Amino acid sequence: MIPLGHIVILSMFVFCVGVYGVLTQRHAIRFLISVELILNAANINLIAFNKYLGTADGLGQIFALFIIAVAAAASVVGLILVIAVYRLKKSVFIDDFNLLKW
Amino acid sequence: MAVNAKILGAEVIDKVPGGSFFLAKTEDLFNWAKSSSLWPLTFGLACCAIEMMVTGGSHYDIDRFGSGVFRASPRQCDVMIISGTICIKMKDSIKRLYDQMPEPKYVIAMGNCAISGGIFYHDSYSVVKGAEAVGIPVDVFVAGCPPRPENLLHGIIKLQEKINSTKAKKA
Amino acid sequence: MDITAIIQSLVEKFPGVIIDQSADRVTLTKEAVLPVFEFLKNGPAACVSLHGVTAVDRKETVEVVYHVHSFQHRVMLTVKVILPNDNLNVPSLTSLWGAADWMEREVFDLFGVRFEGHPDMRRILNPENWTGHPLRKDFQMDGVVPRPVK
Amino acid sequence: MLPDYFNIIFFFVLGILFVGAAFVTSWLIRPRAPSLAKNAPYECGEVIKGNSRVQFNIRYYLVTLIFVIFDVEILFTVPWAVVFRQMSVTAYVEMVFFIGVLAIGLVYAWKKGALEWL
Amino acid sequence: MDFQELIINMGPQHPSTHGVLFLQLKLDGEVIVDCQPNIGYLHRSIEKIAENRSLVQFMPFTDRLDYIASMNNNLGFCLAAEKLLSITASPRAQYLRVIVAELNRVASHLLAISTFAQDLGAYATPLFYALRDREKIIQIFDQICGQRLTYNYLRLGGVSRDLPLGIDQRIKDFIAYQRQTLPEYHDLLTGNVIFCARSKHIGVLHKDTAINYGVTGPNLRASGVAWDLRKDEPYLMYDKFDFNVVTGAAGDSWDRYDVRMREIEESLKIIEQALGGLPEGDPVVKVNKVFRLNGEAYMRTENPRGELGFYIVGDGGPLPYRLKVRSPSFSNLSVLATMIKGMNISDAVCVLGSLDIVMGEIDR
Amino acid sequence: MCQSVNNIITGFMSILKGLGVTGKNMFRKAVTIQYPFEKPVMTERFRGLVDLHTDKCIACSQCVKICPTAALQIEAATNPETKKKFPGVFTYNEELCCFCGLCQEVCPTAAMYLNTCYEVAYYSHDEVTKIDLLKADKYVHLAPPKMKELKK
Amino acid sequence: MNALVFYTLALFIAASALLSVTVRDIFHGAVWLAMTLLGIAFLYFYLDAGFLGVIQILVYVGGIMALFVFAIMLTSKIGDHKIPQINAQFWPGLIIASVLLAILLKIIVNGPWMNVRASAVIIDLQTIGKSLVTTYVLPFEFISLLLLAALVGAVVIGKVKQ
Amino acid sequence: MNIPWMAILFLLLKGVAILAFFAINAMFLIWLERKVSAKIQNRMGPMVVGPHGSLQLIADTVKLLLKENIVPAEADRFIWWLAPFFVAVPTVAAFLCIPFSQEWIVSDLNVGILFICSITSLCVLGIFMAGWGSNNKYSLLGGMRSAAQIVSYEVPLLLSVLVVIMEAGTLSMQGIVHAQELGWFFLKPNVLLAFVIYLISATAEVNRVPFDIPEAESELVSGYHTEYSGMKFSMFFLAEYANLFIISAVAATLFLGGWLGPFRPSVIWFLIKVYGIISFLMWIRWTLPRVRMDQMMSFAWKVLTPLALVNVLVTGWLLIGKG
Numbered sequence A: 001m002i003p004l005g006h007i008v009i010l011s012m013f014v015f016c017v018g019v020y021g022v023l024t025q026r027h028a029i030r031f032l033i034s035v036e037l038i039l040n041a042a043n044i045n046l047i048a049f050n051k052y053l054g055t056a057d058g059l060g061q062i063f064a065l066f067i068i069a070v071a072a073a074a075s076v077v078g079l080i081l082v083i084a085v086y087r088l089k090k091s092v093f094i095d096d097f098n099l100l101k102w
Numbered sequence B: 001m002a003v004n005a006k007i008l009g010a011e012v013i014d015k016v017p018g019g020s021f022f023l024a025k026t027e028d029l030f031n032w033a034k035s036s037s038l039w040p041l042t043f044g045l046a047c048c049a050i051e052m053m054v055t056g057g058s059h060y061d062i063d064r065f066g067s068g069v070f071r072a073s074p075r076q077c078d079v080m081i082i083s084g085t086i087c088i089k090m091k092d093s094i095k096r097l098y099d100q101m102p103e104p105k106y107v108i109a110m111g112n113c114a115i116s117g118g119i120f121y122h123d124s125y126s127v128v129k130g131a132e133a134v135g136i137p138v139d140v141f142v143a144g145c146p147p148r149p150e151n152l153l154h155g156i157i158k159l160q161e162k163i164n165s166t167k168a169k170k171a
Numbered sequence C: 001m002d003i004t005a006i007i008q009s010l011v012e013k014f015p016g017v018i019i020d021q022s023a024d025r026v027t028l029t030k031e032a033v034l035p036v037f038e039f040l041k042n043g044p045a046a047c048v049s050l051h052g053v054t055a056v057d058r059k060e061t062v063e064v065v066y067h068v069h070s071f072q073h074r075v076m077l078t079v080k081v082i083l084p085n086d087n088l089n090v091p092s093l094t095s096l097w098g099a100a101d102w103m104e105r106e107v108f109d110l111f112g113v114r115f116e117g118h119p120d121m122r123r124i125l126n127p128e129n130w131t132g133h134p135l136r137k138d139f140q141m142d143g144v145v146p147r148p149v150k
Numbered sequence D: 001m002l003p004d005y006f007n008i009i010f011f012f013v014l015g016i017l018f019v020g021a022a023f024v025t026s027w028l029i030r031p032r033a034p035s036l037a038k039n040a041p042y043e044c045g046e047v048i049k050g051n052s053r054v055q056f057n058i059r060y061y062l063v064t065l066i067f068v069i070f071d072v073e074i075l076f077t078v079p080w081a082v083v084f085r086q087m088s089v090t091a092y093v094e095m096v097f098f099i100g101v102l103a104i105g106l107v108y109a110w111k112k113g114a115l116e117w118l
Numbered sequence E: 001m002d003f004q005e006l007i008i009n010m011g012p013q014h015p016s017t018h019g020v021l022f023l024q025l026k027l028d029g030e031v032i033v034d035c036q037p038n039i040g041y042l043h044r045s046i047e048k049i050a051e052n053r054s055l056v057q058f059m060p061f062t063d064r065l066d067y068i069a070s071m072n073n074n075l076g077f078c079l080a081a082e083k084l085l086s087i088t089a090s091p092r093a094q095y096l097r098v099i100v101a102e103l104n105r106v107a108s109h110l111l112a113i114s115t116f117a118q119d120l121g122a123y124a125t126p127l128f129y130a131l132r133d134r135e136k137i138i139q140i141f142d143q144i145c146g147q148r149l150t151y152n153y154l155r156l157g158g159v160s161r162d163l164p165l166g167i168d169q170r171i172k173d174f175i176a177y178q179r180q181t182l183p184e185y186h187d188l189l190t191g192n193v194i195f196c197a198r199s200k201h202i203g204v205l206h207k208d209t210a211i212n213y214g215v216t217g218p219n220l221r222a223s224g225v226a227w228d229l230r231k232d233e234p235y236l237m238y239d240k241f242d243f244n245v246v247t248g249a250a251g252d253s254w255d256r257y258d259v260r261m262r263e264i265e266e267s268l269k270i271i272e273q274a275l276g277g278l279p280e281g282d283p284v285v286k287v288n289k290v291f292r293l294n295g296e297a298y299m300r301t302e303n304p305r306g307e308l309g310f311y312i313v314g315d316g317g318p319l320p321y322r323l324k325v326r327s328p329s330f331s332n333l334s335v336l337a338t339m340i341k342g343m344n345i346s347d348a349v350c351v352l353g354s355l356d357i358v359m360g361e362i363d364r
Numbered sequence F: 001m002c003q004s005v006n007n008i009i010t011g012f013m014s015i016l017k018g019l020g021v022t023g024k025n026m027f028r029k030a031v032t033i034q035y036p037f038e039k040p041v042m043t044e045r046f047r048g049l050v051d052l053h054t055d056k057c058i059a060c061s062q063c064v065k066i067c068p069t070a071a072l073q074i075e076a077a078t079n080p081e082t083k084k085k086f087p088g089v090f091t092y093n094e095e096l097c098c099f100c101g102l103c104q105e106v107c108p109t110a111a112m113y114l115n116t117c118y119e120v121a122y123y124s125h126d127e128v129t130k131i132d133l134l135k136a137d138k139y140v141h142l143a144p145p146k147m148k149e150l151k152k
Numbered sequence G: 001m002n003a004l005v006f007y008t009l010a011l012f013i014a015a016s017a018l019l020s021v022t023v024r025d026i027f028h029g030a031v032w033l034a035m036t037l038l039g040i041a042f043l044y045f046y047l048d049a050g051f052l053g054v055i056q057i058l059v060y061v062g063g064i065m066a067l068f069v070f071a072i073m074l075t076s077k078i079g080d081h082k083i084p085q086i087n088a089q090f091w092p093g094l095i096i097a098s099v100l101l102a103i104l105l106k107i108i109v110n111g112p113w114m115n116v117r118a119s120a121v122i123i124d125l126q127t128i129g130k131s132l133v134t135t136y137v138l139p140f141e142f143i144s145l146l147l148l149a150a151l152v153g154a155v156v157i158g159k160v161k162q
Numbered sequence H: 001m002n003i004p005w006m007a008i009l010f011l012l013l014k015g016v017a018i019l020a021f022f023a024i025n026a027m028f029l030i031w032l033e034r035k036v037s038a039k040i041q042n043r044m045g046p047m048v049v050g051p052h053g054s055l056q057l058i059a060d061t062v063k064l065l066l067k068e069n070i071v072p073a074e075a076d077r078f079i080w081w082l083a084p085f086f087v088a089v090p091t092v093a094a095f096l097c098i099p100f101s102q103e104w105i106v107s108d109l110n111v112g113i114l115f116i117c118s119i120t121s122l123c124v125l126g127i128f129m130a131g132w133g134s135n136n137k138y139s140l141l142g143g144m145r146s147a148a149q150i151v152s153y154e155v156p157l158l159l160s161v162l163v164v165i166m167e168a169g170t171l172s173m174q175g176i177v178h179a180q181e182l183g184w185f186f187l188k189p190n191v192l193l194a195f196v197i198y199l200i201s202a203t204a205e206v207n208r209v210p211f212d213i214p215e216a217e218s219e220l221v222s223g224y225h226t227e228y229s230g231m232k233f234s235m236f237f238l239a240e241y242a243n244l245f246i247i248s249a250v251a252a253t254l255f256l257g258g259w260l261g262p263f264r265p266s267v268i269w270f271l272i273k274v275y276g277i278i279s280f281l282m283w284i285r286w287t288l289p290r291v292r293m294d295q296m297m298s299f300a301w302k303v304l305t306p307l308a309l310v311n312v313l314v315t316g317w318l319l320i321g322k323g
């Protein structure tokens, strides 16, 4: 088998790409894409640890399931917000999302 | 006419390795395939279009020749059956549709109108005198006003003969 | 109410505008077009349907011909307006009939008669960048091959 | 026996190869004659007016959204469906509750008109 | 919300615009906010040509106006010319004309309902059934006058030739056959739940709008106006036959379909009666070879699509000075733009299909 | 509730009915005429290509005059002995013809007729634009291939 | 062979993840994200979490990606689907991300898990199902409420702005 | 590192066999479709190319290979190229766990049925890409409609599959077949309902009449693949028919007992069932008109989904009661 560390490194990389995206992207949908990457990186870790060091009740996988559900809910709401703001302000750039004024 | 020469141009011969026998055989195969699967464009202009529809209908059943797949998008069809009168307002559209068809493409001019303007040749200020006047090279003319469905089938057979007898241009 | 009665009522209602009349046809002056049709449509004649608008080029003049039709009395009345060649303008009937829209556009396209008050006086059958009105007797165009045999 | 993941990936690669091979073959033997007019977008033979990339009705989004929610719901139901027979009635009741909550969501969306098209 | 509107071209080459109609649709999402029909893509200058052809020579051109119902066009033109020249056709010819005109009406309606079904996405099958049944009529015409679509059968004062031998049996067979197959259409379409859901309450054409826009024929009758020239201004021998004027109730697309469906039955009835009462005699009366056309005449007849009018003006010469065709589809189409505003594309296609237009006579 | 259940049932039945119709038709015989192998017989009134009984024509030009499309062209010649007119040149432009049959109707001697040839497909205009009606084999080149060749 | 597959897959995931945040076209970005997610699904298969892999494809690639694409279509016009990548936050972002990566890598490499190779258990669907309705029933039901909340919230926002 | 070459070779052989079946099956289905439609319409269908048109599809395929490939100007080339892959590759992959018989299955994944469902849902993205990449309004509209439609019918489809999972207690395709040894599932009324729901939603999933809205020829020319020509177009075509096979195969496995049958070889039984279902779907296709977009959506959400939800609960209750 592959050493666990390698999988974790992959997940770290994806995570950092996500962080990079979150920090630099101005486009709101891009931003959400990056968030998805971060969540997925977490999921990779969960599954990998579950496989290598997991308990018998499959906690890691169940947690990953929950994360997927949460991610789904988050992107549903996040995207509809983006669309709503876009329709209001004609912009998809986070800089323009001045939620206080909105 | 020129269309046919273009299709199996020199490039094919260059690209397909093998002896001339093999080449001839593939060419036959290609021609056979091209001629056996002529998908027409769903495109009716005038009275002749009704006869074209009838040709697709149960009594004549153009599908027997493998040409029953009427495609609405010019991107997916092989033969354009110009069925009816071409008028000045229409001619650009027809040309555009023809241009948008992918090679190898063929044209059947159905009905005297599409051939020469036919019954509207004289005295008409708005009828274009045939498909060739629009700049569309016609492969087979199917005369009649309108041509009988059998005649259109005959035209398709003629087109198949024509395709089958094309030889690739030697480089 | 038959056709003579309708024409009679017209003559009575609009004295002086009927230039000419025959069994099923009246000729109007241009100015009277709108009121007369209004009366024909909403009055006792009940000619609710504008059946057709066309024109005839009489070389010096152009006749605009209207056919109106009454379901109630089962009559079809022909109304003509004669326009001089140098002033091809006539009030549009689009305010009375939706049908007038395209029909008038067609007459404009083919004869060059302008209908005043028409919301969309464009060519309808011929390309918009055309000049000339093909059904005029003096229409000339390159590429028209006359029939050789007379 | 090969592991499952290998089979799956292998079949994906196979599929890609298949499609790719078809494209390559076609690329080898097909004619090329691009022209400006040919590459213009097709629109029933008329000239294009306006642009094709325009915004669309939000309804598409709403429907997809409800789908995603239900998708997630179903994914949670599957493990239950496999085992619920070996479990007690509580498992069933739990699932009824779970589905019930989402059914409320469906009813809500329905009443709000998110399911109406037009 | 200001939506960027999507402009879509439908046509001139489009599977469901019935020829070369070009609709420019402005969409908001999928809802049509504006529709701009452009016609003239089949404008063949027939009216101009008519000024250079004698009446006899013009007959073939009438075939090409409404090419789905050429016989009826022949008839309309013949009657107008005869009115101008004060000719009356022989009684036998009148009966023959009724027979061919009604046969053609059946053929035309068959095509109309089936292309309508095709527009609703009933993939090809109803269309092919209709073509199959229509083919029987076409073959009858082929036998009568030697062409399948452009008949050129009627002449001033009668018809070009008498019926060939044995054709009456063939027509009777056809009537029996058609009566047998009509229920199939009813099963396949009329009662079908999807078909009804697609066409009922869609494209309601109110009576007043219809009259205002000069809509005629089955479309008008579907809106509830019982107006049929064959009944109300009988020409030929139509007053001798027993048939009903079919009307619809709501004026929606389904009604327009249904009116046509029932008119087929009425037409079959008329043909049967006409065949039964066919008088002996010449199929054509003697007329002069050369005419002088004087004055003007307007005659309208009930075409399968509505009222077809011919307006012929003469100037004393042999050629018409002006010939105007008042085509039913022209008016029927002009109402489309008002009808489909606020609909989505699918419904617009359904409405267009139910109006049953033929571009040949719209553009002339 | 009752209503909608009823609707569903009738809807379902209507679909079954439709399926019944198509199902029934599946077992009908195909109506197709297999064209190149079975050829339909043209009716005797069929209006195919214009043809001429050369011997009967008296070059009266009536057909030329009536032809709405000016598809016919005639140059009359006179027989010096009998003083009878006969067609010296008689050409027919198939591409203009609209197969209306008026020429046939008007011909006083029944010299002109429309034959039953309907298979008119060709590769170039020359094949039909100037058909010499006086030649006997004018339509030979248009004849479709024989049945034998088709069934290869 | 295992290793070969894994490293190819890892490379694919890493590359497409990187591409998904760096390509200019937003739609391309979404497509690359879909590829990343697909790759991760394969990784789950690889890690014997077949159910998770399937769910990943079904929910993420089939569902959430569709959402993203619709959202892109709803908010993009031609011309603005190509957005500039370089902005004021580019360098800070890059630096922070790299530093983070470096720190994490250091932790991992020195950490106790780097060379764990033995796989402990294979969790099958039955196990997940059982735990889900017994041990983890509370979060499980909570998820349903969360989904409901998301649905309601999204519908409200979507409808209000009509 | 030892690589199991033999096993890989064996897998490769299986893969090639599946690919061959994939291609031949698609061709056969297209031919069948044309023949069935011809029969329904009192016609002959392809006749001339080969005996009874049997070579027709070979000709079509070779011709499509020979067609020029048009890339519309302004098309998003990358997306445009990728779309056929996204549409066609999953259909190949889905064949991975279709049980043709007891032995004839490439790999009986323990999440088999969900694997097929998830893999085929990848098509949505492909359709999106096709619509977006073509830079054509018809394509875009068609793509959006198609995606919305597929997505909506995915829910009742999954729910009806869920019923079978509950009955069988497993996700593996073979497991489901074995669970039916005592009686095919569709004999139970609740599963019969699921079967009907499945068939309807599966028809919608593969965009066939009466749900062929994205390709609605009379409205949108040919939907999302309007701009595609030649081989790329044929990939869409191929995928469509492969999908038809897949949904029918799944239906046969889930509800009609798969390869179970009174005598061997069982693969015959499987194929009979599958082609039976396919013929039925074709019969429907050539009979019914198309429903409208909104009708279709409300049918999915307001009729099928609630029905399927209730069905799941009822099935659960029945099974609990039994166990």
Ligand code: SF4
Binding pocket: B046, B047, B048, B049, B083, B084, B085, B110, B111, B112, B113, B114, B118, B119, B144, B145, B146, B147, E064, E150
């Ligand atoms: S050739 Fe004759 S039938 Fe054909 S379109 Fe022209 S006029 Fe009509």
Ligand code: SF4
Binding pocket: F052, F056, F057, F058, F059, F060, F061, F062, F063, F064, F074, F106, F107, F108, F109, F110, F111, F112
């Ligand atoms: S009408 Fe008859 S006789 Fe006279 S020129 Fe013509 S063919 Fe000859």
Ligand code: SF4
Binding pocket: F050, F066, F067, F068, F069, F070, F071, F072, F096, F097, F098, F099, F100, F101, F102, F103, F104
């Ligand atoms: S058939 Fe008609 S068009 Fe043809 S040559 Fe005779 S008269 Fe002229």
